[in-house]
Amino acid sequence: MSDHPTRIGLLSDIHSNAVALEAVLDDLGDVDAVVCAGDVVGYGPSPAQCIDSIRTREIPTVEGNHDRAVVNGQPYESGDQYASLTLSEEKQAWLAGLPRERLLFDRQLKVVHDHPEEKNRYTIPAAFDPILLGDEDVLVLGHTHIQHAEVFDAGIVVNPGSVGQPRDNNPKAAYAVVNLDTLSVELHRVSYDIGAVQRRIGDTSIDSYNANRLAKGQ
Numbered sequence: 001m002s003d004h005p006t007r008i009g010l011l012s013d014i015h016s017n018a019v020a021l022e023a024v025l026d027d028l029g030d031v032d033a034v035v036c037a038g039d040v041v042g043y044g045p046s047p048a049q050c051i052d053s054i055r056t057r058e059i060p061t062v063e064g065n066h067d068r069a070v071v072n073g074q075p076y077e078s079g080d081q082y083a084s085l086t087l088s089e090e091k092q093a094w095l096a097g098l099p100r101e102r103l104l105f106d107r108q109l110k111v112v113h114d115h116p117e118e119k120n121r122y123t124i125p126a127a128f129d130p131i132l133l134g135d136e137d138v139l140v141l142g143h144t145h146i147q148h149a150e151v152f153d154a155g156i157v158v159n160p161g162s163v164g165q166p167r168d169n170n171p172k173a174a175y176a177v178v179n180l181d182t183l184s185v186e187l188h189r190v191s192y193d194i195g196a197v198q199r200r201i202g203d204t205s206i207d208s209y210n211a212n213r214l215a216k217g218q
Helices: 018-027 047-056 065-072 078-086 089-096 195-202 206-213
Strands: 007-011 035-036 102-104 109-112 139-142 148-152 157-160 172-179 184-190
Touching: 018 047, 018 172, 018 184, 018 195, 035 102, 035 109, 047 089, 065 078, 065 089, 065 172, 148 184, 157 172, 157 184, 195 206
Parallel strands: 007 035, 109 139, 139 157
Antiparallel strands: 007 172, 102 109, 148 157, 172 184
């Protein structure tokens, strides 16, 4: 990580999709740091590998609702159940230790999974508003799996979209890059081998619906 990071890669909603995650990390290019807005696990077939990738790269991450569900034994869906059954105690402890929010880079950037004031609340693009911003210049959100950014006089509100399970009718893995000096944001998409992930899901106890939706971006 740079001593004075300027270009920050933004990830969210990886959802145990290691193939998509590696494609995004390879595509990121020249960034000074990377952050993640939560939901590392759930839905997909590779929770351990995704956790290892995030930890190896020391990517600051916040707690998502699926991360919490896996740890608490209250799964939303079959991918959560699979993660609960297959993740080691040590990896589940890492998930349990993720904070609700992070203020990073001299408090210039805030990361939270859902809504800055209400846990589990979906902050859809139509709700992006400068009122969401506190003292930070950039607010990074996830949870909706819909890629969107708004630049206001007060700062930027951005959802980089979902790495591992987009739901904006575009199946390509989503991420964003924000520049803290110019207060500008770029939205990116990258192709990955969806079929490989679908086959891997087929080798697990995860519901086939989780595989089929990947090709539709829904």
